[in-house]
Amino acid sequence: MIRPYRETDRAAVYDVCVRTADAGGDARGKYHTDDLMPDLFAGPYVFLEPEFAFVLDDGQRAVGYVIGTPDTAAFARAYRERWIPRLAGRYPVPPDPPANAEEEMLALHHRPERLVWPGLEEYPAHLHIDLLPPFQGAGHGRALMETFYAAAAQAGAAGVHVTVTTANTRALGFYDRLGFRRLEITEPGETTVTVLGRRL
Numbered sequence: 001m002i003r004p005y006r007e008t009d010r011a012a013v014y015d016v017c018v019r020t021a022d023a024g025g026d027a028r029g030k031y032h033t034d035d036l037m038p039d040l041f042a043g044p045y046v047f048l049e050p051e052f053a054f055v056l057d058d059g060q061r062a063v064g065y066v067i068g069t070p071d072t073a074a075f076a077r078a079y080r081e082r083w084i085p086r087l088a089g090r091y092p093v094p095p096d097p098p099a100n101a102e103e104e105m106l107a108l109h110h111r112p113e114r115l116v117w118p119g120l121e122e123y124p125a126h127l128h129i130d131l132l133p134p135f136q137g138a139g140h141g142r143a144l145m146e147t148f149y150a151a152a153a154q155a156g157a158a159g160v161h162v163t164v165t166t167a168n169t170r171a172l173g174f175y176d177r178l179g180f181r182r183l184e185i186t187e188p189g190e191t192t193v194t195v196l197g198r199r200l
Contacts, residue, residue, distance in 0.1 A: 031101075040105060087109075161183060172196075
Protein backbone atom coordinates (compact mmCIF):
# COMPACT_ATOMS: atom_id res chain seq x y z
CA MET A 1 0.00 0.00 0.00
CA ILE A 2 1.06 3.60 -0.59
CA ARG A 3 0.96 5.90 2.41
CA PRO A 4 2.55 9.16 3.60
CA TYR A 5 6.11 8.97 4.88
CA ARG A 6 6.63 8.68 8.64
CA GLU A 7 9.77 9.48 10.62
CA THR A 8 10.07 5.77 11.46
CA ASP A 9 10.53 5.04 7.73
CA ARG A 10 13.84 6.88 7.54
CA ALA A 11 16.13 3.83 7.87
CA ALA A 12 14.14 1.88 5.28
CA VAL A 13 14.15 4.84 2.87
CA TYR A 14 17.94 5.16 3.28
CA ASP A 15 18.28 1.41 2.60
CA VAL A 16 16.15 1.56 -0.56
CA CYS A 17 18.09 4.60 -1.76
CA VAL A 18 21.57 3.08 -1.45
CA ARG A 19 20.43 -0.23 -2.95
CA THR A 20 19.20 1.55 -6.10
CA ALA A 21 21.69 4.45 -6.29
CA ASP A 22 24.19 3.06 -8.80
CA ALA A 23 22.24 3.83 -12.01
CA GLY A 24 19.46 1.67 -10.61
CA GLY A 25 21.83 -0.90 -9.11
CA ASP A 26 23.25 -1.48 -5.63
CA ALA A 27 25.69 1.22 -4.44
CA ARG A 28 26.51 -0.38 -1.08
CA GLY A 29 30.26 -0.34 -0.51
CA LYS A 30 30.92 2.11 -3.37
CA TYR A 31 31.68 5.10 -1.13
CA HIS A 32 33.29 5.47 2.28
CA THR A 33 29.84 5.46 3.88
CA ASP A 34 26.63 3.91 2.60
CA ASP A 35 24.83 7.00 3.90
CA LEU A 36 26.42 9.27 1.28
CA MET A 37 23.88 8.71 -1.50
CA PRO A 38 20.84 8.80 0.83
CA ASP A 39 22.21 11.93 2.53
CA LEU A 40 22.18 13.62 -0.89
CA PHE A 41 19.11 12.12 -2.56
CA ALA A 42 16.71 11.05 0.21
CA GLY A 43 17.49 12.60 3.59
CA PRO A 44 17.07 16.25 2.61
CA TYR A 45 13.63 15.58 1.13
CA VAL A 46 12.18 13.70 4.09
CA PHE A 47 13.72 16.27 6.46
CA LEU A 48 12.83 19.47 4.60
CA GLU A 49 9.55 18.48 2.89
CA PRO A 50 8.14 15.29 4.45
CA GLU A 51 4.63 16.21 3.31
CA PHE A 52 5.76 15.42 -0.27
CA ALA A 53 7.20 12.00 0.64
CA PHE A 54 5.23 8.79 0.12
CA VAL A 55 6.26 5.18 0.62
CA LEU A 56 5.24 1.79 -0.71
CA ASP A 57 4.70 -0.40 2.38
CA ASP A 58 4.75 -4.19 1.95
CA GLY A 59 3.13 -4.67 5.36
CA GLN A 60 6.43 -4.75 7.22
CA ARG A 61 8.47 -1.80 5.98
CA ALA A 62 8.91 0.74 3.22
CA VAL A 63 10.17 -1.02 0.09
CA GLY A 64 9.93 1.97 -2.23
CA TYR A 65 9.29 5.69 -2.17
CA VAL A 66 8.65 8.85 -4.10
CA ILE A 67 10.05 12.06 -2.61
CA GLY A 68 10.40 15.55 -3.96
CA THR A 69 9.39 19.16 -3.83
CA PRO A 70 6.84 21.31 -5.66
CA ASP A 71 9.31 24.24 -5.69
CA THR A 72 12.87 23.35 -6.67
CA ALA A 73 14.27 26.87 -6.14
CA ALA A 74 12.89 27.07 -2.58
CA PHE A 75 14.16 23.55 -1.87
CA ALA A 76 17.70 24.48 -3.01
CA ARG A 77 17.68 27.45 -0.63
CA ALA A 78 16.43 25.30 2.26
CA TYR A 79 19.07 22.67 1.49
CA ARG A 80 21.81 25.29 1.88
CA GLU A 81 20.28 26.96 4.94
CA ARG A 82 19.12 23.87 6.87
CA TRP A 83 20.50 20.60 5.45
CA ILE A 84 24.19 21.43 4.89
CA PRO A 85 24.54 22.77 8.47
CA ARG A 86 22.75 19.68 9.80
CA LEU A 87 25.46 17.46 8.26
CA ALA A 88 28.30 19.81 9.20
CA GLY A 89 31.54 17.94 9.73
CA ARG A 90 30.35 14.78 8.00
CA TYR A 91 31.22 15.73 4.44
CA PRO A 92 34.16 18.07 3.77
CA VAL A 93 34.15 20.47 0.84
CA PRO A 94 36.04 18.60 -1.92
CA PRO A 95 38.82 20.06 -4.06
CA ASP A 96 37.83 21.83 -7.26
CA PRO A 97 37.83 20.04 -9.61
CA PRO A 98 36.89 16.79 -7.83
CA ALA A 99 39.43 14.00 -8.28
CA ASN A 100 37.17 10.93 -7.98
CA ALA A 101 33.55 9.76 -7.87
CA GLU A 102 33.17 10.35 -4.15
CA GLU A 103 34.45 13.93 -4.42
CA GLU A 104 32.03 14.50 -7.30
CA MET A 105 29.17 13.50 -4.98
CA LEU A 106 30.47 15.78 -2.21
CA ALA A 107 30.57 18.64 -4.73
CA LEU A 108 26.87 18.05 -5.46
CA HIS A 109 26.10 18.23 -1.74
CA HIS A 110 27.90 21.53 -1.31
CA ARG A 111 26.27 23.11 -4.39
CA PRO A 112 22.49 22.71 -4.07
CA GLU A 113 22.03 25.64 -6.45
CA ARG A 114 22.85 23.13 -9.24
CA LEU A 115 19.23 21.96 -8.90
CA VAL A 116 17.96 25.22 -10.37
CA TRP A 117 18.25 25.01 -14.16
CA PRO A 118 17.45 27.87 -16.52
CA GLY A 119 14.23 27.01 -18.31
CA LEU A 120 12.62 25.07 -15.47
CA GLU A 121 9.97 27.70 -14.72
CA GLU A 122 7.30 25.51 -16.35
CA TYR A 123 8.45 22.43 -14.37
CA PRO A 124 9.17 23.77 -10.87
CA ALA A 125 8.64 20.45 -9.05
CA HIS A 126 11.14 17.61 -9.06
CA LEU A 127 11.20 14.14 -7.57
CA HIS A 128 13.15 10.96 -6.89
CA ILE A 129 11.52 7.54 -7.02
CA ASP A 130 13.11 4.24 -6.04
CA LEU A 131 11.77 0.73 -5.53
CA LEU A 132 13.59 -2.40 -4.41
CA PRO A 133 13.96 -4.79 -7.38
CA PRO A 134 11.30 -7.34 -6.28
CA PHE A 135 8.70 -4.54 -6.33
CA GLN A 136 9.61 -3.09 -9.74
CA GLY A 137 7.56 -3.67 -12.86
CA ALA A 138 4.27 -4.30 -11.07
CA GLY A 139 2.66 -0.86 -11.39
CA HIS A 140 3.80 0.41 -8.01
CA GLY A 141 6.07 3.03 -9.59
CA ARG A 142 3.26 4.53 -11.64
CA ALA A 143 1.00 4.62 -8.57
CA LEU A 144 3.69 6.36 -6.51
CA MET A 145 4.23 8.91 -9.28
CA GLU A 146 0.51 9.68 -9.50
CA THR A 147 0.44 10.19 -5.72
CA PHE A 148 3.25 12.74 -6.01
CA TYR A 149 1.67 14.47 -9.03
CA ALA A 150 -1.49 15.09 -7.03
CA ALA A 151 0.38 16.52 -4.03
CA ALA A 152 2.61 18.76 -6.17
CA ALA A 153 -0.29 20.02 -8.27
CA GLN A 154 -2.29 20.81 -5.14
CA ALA A 155 0.72 22.86 -3.94
CA GLY A 156 0.58 24.88 -7.16
CA ALA A 157 3.24 23.26 -9.36
CA ALA A 158 2.43 23.40 -13.08
CA GLY A 159 4.94 20.71 -14.06
CA VAL A 160 7.53 18.30 -12.70
CA HIS A 161 11.01 17.35 -13.87
CA VAL A 162 13.43 14.53 -13.14
CA THR A 163 17.16 14.24 -13.69
CA VAL A 164 18.15 10.75 -14.80
CA THR A 165 21.58 9.20 -15.19
CA THR A 166 21.73 8.69 -18.96
CA ALA A 167 23.13 5.18 -18.43
CA ASN A 168 19.95 4.16 -16.57
CA THR A 169 18.03 3.12 -19.68
CA ARG A 170 15.37 1.31 -17.66
CA ALA A 171 14.49 4.52 -15.82
CA LEU A 172 14.41 6.48 -19.08
CA GLY A 173 11.92 3.96 -20.47
CA PHE A 174 9.78 4.22 -17.32
CA TYR A 175 9.54 8.01 -17.57
CA ASP A 176 8.85 7.85 -21.31
CA ARG A 177 5.85 5.58 -20.66
CA LEU A 178 4.59 8.10 -18.08
CA GLY A 179 4.61 10.93 -20.61
CA PHE A 180 7.86 12.67 -19.68
CA ARG A 181 9.71 14.37 -22.50
CA ARG A 182 13.33 15.42 -22.77
CA LEU A 183 14.01 19.04 -21.80
CA GLU A 184 16.86 20.62 -23.75
CA ILE A 185 18.15 22.62 -20.81
CA THR A 186 21.34 20.85 -19.78
CA GLU A 187 24.65 22.59 -20.28
CA PRO A 188 26.28 22.08 -23.69
CA GLY A 189 28.33 18.89 -23.68
CA GLU A 190 26.45 17.37 -20.73
CA THR A 191 25.86 13.70 -21.52
CA THR A 192 25.91 11.95 -18.13
CA VAL A 193 22.43 13.10 -17.13
CA THR A 194 19.17 13.63 -19.00
CA VAL A 195 16.49 16.06 -17.75
CA LEU A 196 12.88 15.10 -18.46
CA GLY A 197 9.69 17.07 -17.81
CA ARG A 198 5.96 16.51 -17.62
CA ARG A 199 3.06 18.94 -17.18
CA LEU A 200 0.84 18.37 -14.18
